[in-house]
Amino acid sequence: MPHTVIIGGSHAGVAAAAALRQHDAEMDITLLTAEAELPYQRPPLSKAYMSGDMDLDRLHLRPAAWYDENRIDLKTGVAASSIDRAGKSVHLTSGEMLRYDNLILATGATARRLPAEIGGDLPNVRVMRALEDADGLMRDMEPGQKLVVIGGGYIGLEAAAEAAKKGLNVTVIEAAERILRRVACRETADVFKGLHEKHGVTILEDTQIERFVESGGRAVAVRLAGGRELPLDIAITGIGIAPNVALAEAAGLQVAVGVIVDERGATSDSAIYAAGDCTVLPFDNHPTRLESVQNAHDQAAVAAANICGVDTVYRPTPWFWSDQYDMKLQIAGLNRGYDAVVARPGKREGSASHFYFKQGRFIAVDCLNDAATYAACRKLLEAGAEIAPEQIADEAFDLRAAFKALAD
Template identity: 50%
Template sequence: MDIVAGRLVVAGGGQAAFALVAKLRALKDTRPITIVSAEATLPYQRPPLSKKYLLGEADLERLHFRAESWYPENDVEVKLSTEVAWIDRAGKTVSLSDGSMLEYEYLALATGATPRRLPDAIGGNLKGVFTVRDYLDADRLGLEMQEGRKALIVGGGYIGLEAAAVARGRGLDVTVIEMADRILQRVASPATSSIVKEIHIARGVDVREKTGLDRLVGENGHVTGAELSDGSIISADVVIVGIGIAPNDQLARDAGLEVLNGIVVDDHARTSDPSIFAMGDCSVLPLKGSMVRLESVQNAVDQAEAVAAIIAGGDEPYVPKPWFWSDQYDVKLQIAGFCMGFDDTLVRPGAREGSVSVWYFRAGELIAVDAVNDAKAYVTGKKLLELGRTPDRALLEDPSTDLKTLVA
């Protein structure tokens, strides 16, 4: 039996927004839906922007989740190049940037996040300095990525390292600087950091840890180099900034919703207003006693689909089961779980040359696995985490152990 109810307005047009709408329609919910997206194109996949799209292996049309015809066929209105400017919670309406207004029964905030930029005072406003969050950013960067040029990557997180891999793939000389003691310090163990660092060094990337950026220098408004905190000066034709993202929570803040480095939600993805949900990179959600932001496609999709089920009449809480991935060169790094608070790790060589996994523990309990070109370790670790089981340490340490037996 079809479910018909009041309008759902979705603020944002990314992964979480599309997943929410598609799941609602799959659940036979026929309520009116309006997606309000600041971008000029229909919802599309973002992870390939810094990989296949930049390498010219995929065009924008291939990145769209669905063809244009899918939206009218499923009675989904999409307002492009438009933003939700204001939320009237009492009147349950939103004012849009084009001057129009929409009533809602439910409002879903899928506003995403914005890359942190370098301050203008240190050259962040020079031409040739990029962040990558949408296809227009990728288009502009692609024009500058020409073989033989020198690229500086500011930030040794996953975004920066993926950009470094693409730049090397396009024939640029690449330097990565990371202000912390090691790359991936915020999101991975020293073992994983060391493995990934060696992958980049082997492909000719100059990786400089404990090195910050003092300022960029330029000529005629375009970047030409950088002065680093170790006193060195390097040339740079292209600078890619990967120093994290800031959640787009100002709309929620202006509406008086609870905000704490993101829009605070409960285990049903509800904000402090029960008629308003938040999901994806903009949301702060409960995970094992802590409030966290999970910046991943998996969380955006799973959280949005959980919201769809609730809007359609269900009441199941959203229990995050995090997994992530990062493609760098011909290396696939797959991550299951969330390593926050780990106090021990175990490094396990894989069956194939170049494959390895890092297993994370907290107080003896398995909490995450990093698998480098080791799909079997990833699948096993993910299954163990879903089952809430910790493998026998001796068996895990023994390279002759068939990982399948750990979940038998």
């Protein structure tokens, strides 16, 4: 019986296992996860889980019984130490060796930390990526404490929002000229800046840090460029993630800023596939990393289909989301290279959407408490619909009618 080994209990890893079983009822499937916990969702860690709206059971991607029922050999607390491509085997930290016919790398990514030489390794300078990170913050956060968040991206802002809701005094420090600089237009960033400030969060943009000030083995302040010091009890570093590529690199696979895969999820070794945050894939004629649940799930399903002989090409329509306070941001498409933004009010009070265009082509949208627009735009993007900026600027233009006309 063919044996597929999946390295990584990520969303991509579990999605790959489910798709393999769907295609092949007899295949032997082994799923390895270095964490002792059942595989779980990561996005809710900085949202619903930290707020207490989601417990650990709901956080799990699948219940324990699912793995048994689907004959998926889940090995928790076990990591892969090396890949022997010639022998088609994986060596584990436990000393075991697993042979494979096909291998899927779903190794995910690790939160970037600030350098140790500026205090980035001090125990109260945290990151937000794993369950233990969220549990540690939930345990240590107390009303009235001073929290400094380094980085004004979505992870940093989500953590800031949850901390503010818990009664902490929160300051966000962003090195760029504005928050969300890499991922959203100024119009979207301005909405979130105003939202945070309304909830008492201080946002410092175009501000660089020099180092953390240490006392008694802990950070007690952060020193900014110029010498100003901000006292703190806890700091959270939200400066992005680094794909986990060490295994792939050591095995001699092609690696850039991630494991390079083709449109079928295959690496430079035809017996090895990869999916999720660890990959670089072809998208819109550019090597691309898509850090999203959508990509993890869909890319893993494509890799599994191709392993099982079902020739499938991956052509994603990316989507993302962020929850902060009472604001739900839903993003469809990828705004890379946009040269124009058109704002459009939603039907509900306080809702709006920001449409991105590149040389007149509709490429993405940010929907703020505007679920109806998001649903219509996902369909339009998936269909490759041509929508002009002038149409979006016209509030009488009906997005749902445009999709219905396209479908007809």
